[in-house]
Amino acid sequence: MATVKFYTLLRLKLGISEVExxxxxxxxxxxxxxxxxxxxxxxxxxxxxxxDGKLRRGTNILVNGQNILSLDSIDTIIKKDDVVGLFPIGGxx
Amino acid sequence: MIFxxxxxxxxxxxxxxxxxSSVFVAGVGGLGCLLSEILVRSGIGRIYICDKGIVxxxxxxxxxxxxxKDIGRKKIDVASExxxxxxxxxxxxPLSIDxxxxxxxxxxxxxxxxxxxDNFETRFSLWATLKEDLFYVHAGVEEHFGQIxxxxxxxxxxxxxxxxxxxxxxxxxxxxxxxxxxxxxxASTEVINNLFLEPKLLxxxxxxxxxxxxxNKVELSSQDSESx
Numbered sequence: 001m002a003t004v005k006f007y008t009l010l011r012l013k014l015g016i017s018e019v020e021x022x023x024x025x026x027x028x029x030x031x032x033x034x035x036x037x038x039x040x041x042x043x044x045x046x047x048x049x050x051x052d053g054k055l056r057r058g059t060n061i062l063v064n065g066q067n068i069l070s071l072d073s074i075d076t077i078i079k080k081d082d083v084v085g086l087f088p089i090g091g092x093x
Numbered sequence: 094m095i096f097x098x099x100x101x102x103x104x105x106x107x108x109x110x111x112x113x114s115s116v117f118v119a120g121v122g123g124l125g126c127l128l129s130e131i132l133v134r135s136g137i138g139r140i141y142i143c144d145k146g147i148v149x150x151x152x153x154x155x156x157x158x159x160x161x162k163d164i165g166r167k168k169i170d171v172a173s174e175x176x177x178x179x180x181x182x183x184x185x186x187p188l189s190i191d192x193x194x195x196x197x198x199x200x201x202x203x204x205x206x207x208x209x210x211d212n213f214e215t216r217f218s219l220w221a222t223l224k225e226d227l228f229y230v231h232a233g234v235e236e237h238f239g240q241i242x243x244x245x246x247x248x249x250x251x252x253x254x255x256x257x258x259x260x261x262x263x264x265x266x267x268x269x270x271x272x273x274x275x276x277x278x279x280a281s282t283e284v285i286n287n288l289f290l291e292p293k294l295l296x297x298x299x300x301x302x303x304x305x306x307x308x309n310k311v312e313l314s315s316q317d318s319e320s321x
Contacts, residue, residue, distance in 0.1 A: 007309060008238035008302045058260035065314040069257035085311055087300055089259050090235035090276075092266035093124045093211035 002078050004035050006044075007087035010059070014041055024080040028061070028068060029053070031078045048086065049074070060089050095180055096136050107289055108136060112182070114288045115139040115203045119192060119219055121172040122146070123155040123273035124232050124280065125209035130157070131281040132207075133176050133183045137288070140176070141200055143188040144168045155270040193218050199227075207284050208232060209277065211266065213259040220244075220252040228287040230294075231255075232280035236267050237303040239276035242294055242313075243283055249296040250315040272303050 005018040021034050029049070036045050050056045054074070061068045062085040068076050078084065094100075100108050114137050118129045121144045132140050148156075148163045148171060156168075163171045169187035176185045190197060192215050199206065199219075205228030210216050216231070223229055225247040232241050244250055279301065286292050298311040 007300045007311075008304075009236065011302070011307075012304055055258065057258055057262075060256060060258050062311065062313070065312050067254050067257045070254050070315065087240075088235070088238070089213075089256055090233035090239040091211065091213060091259060091261065091263070092234050092268045092273075093120045093122050093209045093232070 001080060002031060002082045002084060004031065005083065005085045007085065008090075009088045010044075010047060010086055013043055014039060023078065026078055027074065028063070028076045028078055028084070029074040031084065032074075044086075047088075058088060060087050061085070095182065099135065103289075111136045111285070111288055112138045115141070115200070116284060116288070117141045117143065117199055117203045117206045118209060119143050119206060119215075120209035120211060121156075121158070121168050122152065122209065122211060123268055123270075124234060124277040125207075126157040126159075126172065126277075127274050128207060128209055128232075128277040128281045128284070129172065129176060129185075130179070131278065132284065133179050133185065135281075135285060136182050138182075139184045139186065139202070141186045141188055141203065142169055142172055142176070143190060143192065144172070145189050145191050155268060155273045157270075157274075192222075198222055199224070203227065205229060205284070205287055207280060209280070212261045213256055214261055216256075217253045220246075228284075228292065230280055230283050230287060232276050234268055234273050234276040237269075237272050239272060239301050241276065241280050241283055241299045241301070242297070243287060243292040244296060250313045254315060255298070255313060275303060276301060 001020040001022050011017050019038050032048050047059045118125050121142050146168045148159045158172050158175045169189050173185050173187040208231045223246050229244050283294050296313045300309045
């Protein structure tokens with residue numbers, strides 16, 4: 001099972017800190033849609049994907065601690081036991 | 094003696110290490126004010142404070158050095174006046190320079206950098222000028238959450254990779270004194286950890302959410318580290 005973890009604002013707004021998704025060898029984009037089904041909340045899609053289905057800026061996504069933009073972005077293949085972390089970035093100083 | 098209470102905590106040897114240390118603090122705003130004060134009060138030998146900003150009214154809710162009478166003054170002037178009043182064990186060097194400028198370079202004598210900046214474009218420029226093996230403690234804050242991280246050139250993730258999906262388009266970042274002060278206190282602790290050569294957040298992102306006091310650590314990896 002892949003684990004999807006939510007941090008800070010996303011965790012608060014979704015009301016859940018993580019969810020496990022039974023899957024293997026699917027794209028991150030597909031995983032996000034499965035996550036939406038599992039938690040019954042489409043906010044997770046709105047935070048990650050824009051209206052054209054492309055990655056939206058502002059939410060950092062790490063797969064096993066590596067930013068997806070160093071991988072294949074939303075086409076990154078997610079395997080069972082992968083950990084996907086989603087968090088808004090605190091930009092201020 | 095000024096440092097008695099902390100020498101009782103971490104010992105003479107570490108206090109002497111701090112006295113010999115030099116840190117570059119980028120930004121003296123919501124994070125950099127308290128952080129640089131903590132570094133001075135801890136007895137760091139030399140502290141560069143770098144900011145090209147002017148004190149503005151909306152700064153006063155969280156930027157602890159500034160008062161209404163300072164509005165319109167250079168932040169580093171007010172900041173260095175305050176820091177220099179605390180004691181004379183630390184040399185405070187104010188720098189009113191643009192980190193984004195082509196000719197920007199970090200001082201040669203620093204042990205590392207404390208990133209208290211308010212946008213990622215400038216952070217990436219600063220990171221690009223860092224020499225290998227120097228520490229870079231990143232801190233960022235927004236609303237009631239923030240993150241802290243230590244990275245080093247050549248031996249950890251790249252700053253621009255970790256925060257690759259940043260969004261600098263929001264120009265007025267919502268933030269308050271409580272969250273900025275907590276994040277800057279945590280970042281100052283990690284700067285001192287680095288000066289003791291004992292970083293606790295090397296390649297590990299600490300995500301702090303004060304809305305319900307949740308702290309999470311996320312270990313980072315990079316293509317380089319995975320292939321090595």
